[in-house]
Amino acid sequence: MTIAIIGGTGPQGQGLALRFARAGVPVALGSRDATRAAEIGVALRAQLDAAAAPITGVANEEAVMMADELVILAVPFAGHNATLAALKPHLEGKILVDIVVPLKEGDPKKVEMPPEGSATEAAQALLGPDIPVVGALHNVSATTLKTLEWDINCDILVCGNSLPARKKVMALVETLGVVAYNAGDAEAARCIEAITPILIRINISKQVPFTHAGVKIQAPAH
Amino acid sequence: MTIAIIGGTGPQGQGLALRFARAGVPVALGSRDATRAAEIGVALRAQLDAAAAPITGVANEEAVMMADELVILAVPFAGHNATLAALKPHLEGKILVDIVVPLKEGDPKKVEMPPEGSATEAAQALLGPDIPVVGALHNVSATTLKTLEWDINCDILVCGNSLPARKKVMALVETLGVVAYNAGDAEAARCIEAITPILIRINISKQVPFTHAGVKIQAPAH
Numbered sequence: 001m002t003i004a005i006i007g008g009t010g011p012q013g014q015g016l017a018l019r020f021a022r023a024g025v026p027v028a029l030g031s032r033d034a035t036r037a038a039e040i041g042v043a044l045r046a047q048l049d050a051a052a053a054p055i056t057g058v059a060n061e062e063a064v065m066m067a068d069e070l071v072i073l074a075v076p077f078a079g080h081n082a083t084l085a086a087l088k089p090h091l092e093g094k095i096l097v098d099i100v101v102p103l104k105e106g107d108p109k110k111v112e113m114p115p116e117g118s119a120t121e122a123a124q125a126l127l128g129p130d131i132p133v134v135g136a137l138h139n140v141s142a143t144t145l146k147t148l149e150w151d152i153n154c155d156i157l158v159c160g161n162s163l164p165a166r167k168k169v170m171a172l173v174e175t176l177g178v179v180a181y182n183a184g185d186a187e188a189a190r191c192i193e194a195i196t197p198i199l200i201r202i203n204i205s206k207q208v209p210f211t212h213a214g215v216k217i218q219a220p221a222h
Numbered sequence: 223m224t225i226a227i228i229g230g231t232g233p234q235g236q237g238l239a240l241r242f243a244r245a246g247v248p249v250a251l252g253s254r255d256a257t258r259a260a261e262i263g264v265a266l267r268a269q270l271d272a273a274a275a276p277i278t279g280v281a282n283e284e285a286v287m288m289a290d291e292l293v294i295l296a297v298p299f300a301g302h303n304a305t306l307a308a309l310k311p312h313l314e315g316k317i318l319v320d321i322v323v324p325l326k327e328g329d330p331k332k333v334e335m336p337p338e339g340s341a342t343e344a345a346q347a348l349l350g351p352d353i354p355v356v357g358a359l360h361n362v363s364a365t366t367l368k369t370l371e372w373d374i375n376c377d378i379l380v381c382g383n384s385l386p387a388r389k390k391v392m393a394l395v396e397t398l399g400v401v402a403y404n405a406g407d408a409e410a411a412r413c414i415e416a417i418t419p420i421l422i423r424i425n426i427s428k429q430v431p432f433t434h435a436g437v438k439i440q441a442p443a444h
Contacts, residue, residue: 109406110406110407110409110410111413141442144442147442147444149444150442150443150444151443151444152443153440153441153442153443154440157420181420181424181429182423182424182427182429183420183423184331184332184419184420184423185332187332188332188416188419188420190412190413190416191333191412191413191416191417191420192420194410194412194413195413195417197406197410198379198403198405198406198410198413198414199439201404201405201406202403202404202439205404207403207404208439208441209441210441210442211442212442213439213440213441213442214439214440214442215437215438215439215440216437216438216440217421217424217430217435217436217437218375218376218435218436218437218438219375219430219432219435220363220366220369220372220375220432220433220434220435220436221372221373221374221375222369222371222372222373
C-alpha cells in the first residue's frame with residue numbers, strides 16, 4: 001500500500017519518508033519540483049537497507065495518483081490551501097492526512113489559526129465532505145524522525161470527522177512503532193496543532209536540558 | 223503563604239487542597255456554602271498528618287481575602303463568569319489561577335470555548351488588565367490528586383499574559399512535586415484547556431487499560 005507525502009522534500013516529509021519506508025511502507029515523495037523529489041528520494045533510500053520499501057520522488061500530483069489511499073500533506077502552512085486546491089481533483093477516493101501546523105509568521109512559539117479553527121478543518125472545508133481529512137503527526141519533531149537511531153518520543157493524537165478514516169491513519173502511524181490515540185473529530189485539531197508551538201517554546205527555552213521534546217499520554221503512577 | 227481555592231469543595235478543589243496542604247501550603251477552601259466548606263476542610267485535613275498545613279473552609283469571598291496572593295478558581299465552567307464577577311472587588315492585588323475547562327454540556331469528550339477563546343482569556347477579559355490571570359492545572363485528574371499515594375502522572379502547562387505571575391504559579395505548582403512548563407501567553411489556554419477532553423476521551427474509550435490519564439513532555443530517546 002503506497003502512501004504519498006506532499007511537500008515530501010521538507011524536513012518533516014523527509015523524516016516521515018525514511019520512517020515509513022524503513023517500516024516497509026512504499027512512499028511516493030511529492031514536490032513541486034519533480035527532479036528535486038527524485039534526487040532526494042534516492043538519497044533518502046540510500047540511508048536504508050535492502051529490506052526497506054522504495055521511496056519514489058515525483059511531482060506532487062503524480063505522488064497523489066501513486067497513493068493507494070493515504071496522502072500526507074507536509075507543506076508549510078503558507079502553501080496549505082493553494083496546494084490542496086491544486087490537488088483536489090486527484091484526491092477523490094483518497095484520505096488526506098494533514099500534518100500542517102499554522103505557526104505564527106515570525107514567532108513559532110505561537111499558532112495563528114485560520115478562520116476555520118485549524119489547518120485540518122480548513123482542509124476539510126476546502127476539499128468538501130467526500131474527501132475525509134485526518135489530522136495527525138503534528139507534534140513529532142522532524143529531527144527525531146530523521147535520526148533513525150532515536151526512538152520516537154511522542155504519541156500521535158489523531159483527529160478527523162470520519163472515524164473509519166481516523167482508524168486507517170492510526171494503523172498507518174502505528175507501523176512506526178508509536179502509540180496513536182483517537183482524539184475525536186476535526187475540531188480537536190485546534191488543540192493538537194497548537195501543542196507544537198508549546199513544544200517549540202519549551203525546546204527554545206532553557207527550561208529543559210534537551211530539544212525535540214514530544215508529548216506522551218501517561219497512565220496513573222500507582 | 224496561604225492560597226485560596228474557590229469552588230474548593232468540588233473534586234478538583236478537594237484534591238488540590240489535600241496536595242497543597244500536604245506540601246506545607248496553607249489553604250483557604252472556599253465555597254458558596256461556608257458551613258459545607260468548613261465541614262469538608264476538617265474532613266480533608268483529617269486525612270493528613272500533623273506536619274501538613276491547615277485547610278480552612280470558609281465562604282468564597284473570605285477565602286479570597288485570606289489568600290496572600292494566589293487564588294485558584296476551581297468551579298464548573300457554568301459558574302465561571304458569575305463567580306469571577308462576584309469576587310472581582312476582592313481580587314485586587316492578587317493573581318487568579320484559572321483551572322477551569324469549558325467542557326461541552328452533555329459531552330465531556332469535547333470542549334466548547336467561550337467567545338474570548340478559552341476560560342483563561344474570558345477571566346482576563348472580565349477581571350481587566352490589573353488582575354493577572356494564569357491558566358494552570360487543567361489536565362491533572364481529580365482522582366489522581368485525591369489519591370495521595372499516587373504520584374501525579376501529569377506535567378503542568380502554565381500560561382498567562384504576565385510572565386512574573388506565570389513564574390509564581392509555576393513555583394507554587396512545583397511544591398506538589400510535578401514539573402511545570404511556561405507555555406506562553408493566555409492564548410495558549412485554547413490548547414491547554416482542550417487537552418482535558420482528549421484525555422477524558424482516552425479514559426472513557428477502551429484504547430488504554432487505565433483511566434485518569436495525564437500528559438507529559440518527553441525528552442528525545444537516545
